Amino acid sequence: MDEGQVVDGGHGAGGYRLAGRVRSNAWPPIPPLHISKDEQRARLQSRLDDPAKHWKFGAGDLEERKRWPDHQRAFRDTLTATSTAAAPWYVVPADRKWYHDWAILTILARTLENMDPQHPPAPEGLTDVAIV
Numbered sequence: 001m002d003e004g005q006v007v008d009g010g011h012g013a014g015g016y017r018l019a020g021r022v023r024s025n026a027w028p029p030i031p032p033l034h035i036s037k038d039e040q041r042a043r044l045q046s047r048l049d050d051p052a053k054h055w056k057f058g059a060g061d062l063e064e065r066k067r068w069p070d071h072q073r074a075f076r077d078t079l080t081a082t083s084t085a086a087a088p089w090y091v092v093p094a095d096r097k098w099y100h101d102w103a104i105l106t107i108l109a110r111t112l113e114n115m116d117p118q119h120p121p122a123p124e125g126l127t128d129v130a131i132v
Contacts, residue, residue: 034075037068039095 035043044065047057064071083089090107094100 034091035094040065040068 044057044061047053079089079091090103092100092103092107
């Protein structure tokens with residue numbers, strides 16, 4: 001594969017190679033988590049119900065929750081403006097952790113399979129080298 005060649009992973013996998021690195025977009029950058037409003041409510045409530053999780057609850061959480069429509073609009077607008085065929089964004093539902101883990105691994109595996117990475121060629125003369 002040449003540097004800069006587009007990698008089309010198909011079925012949600014994709015990215016591009018530039019200077020030997022692969023770029024694949026996910027929102028937020030891996031792991032891409034997008035929970036529903038109901039799941040957010042449940043997680044916030046569990047933080048209040050369990051004293052061991054109180055540290056996870058912030059005073060601003062409830063105010064930010066009121067802005068859910070604004071955040072969703074910004075999320076959609078950002079992805080729409082920045083997703084390209086060469087570097088698409090993948091929004092993975094994260095209400096169930098097992099599913100988002102599976103989805104992320106599937107995207108990464110397909111991207112790597114389609115890249116078909118190979119070891120670089122060995123330097124000349126290695127067959128004559130002996131470690132003493």
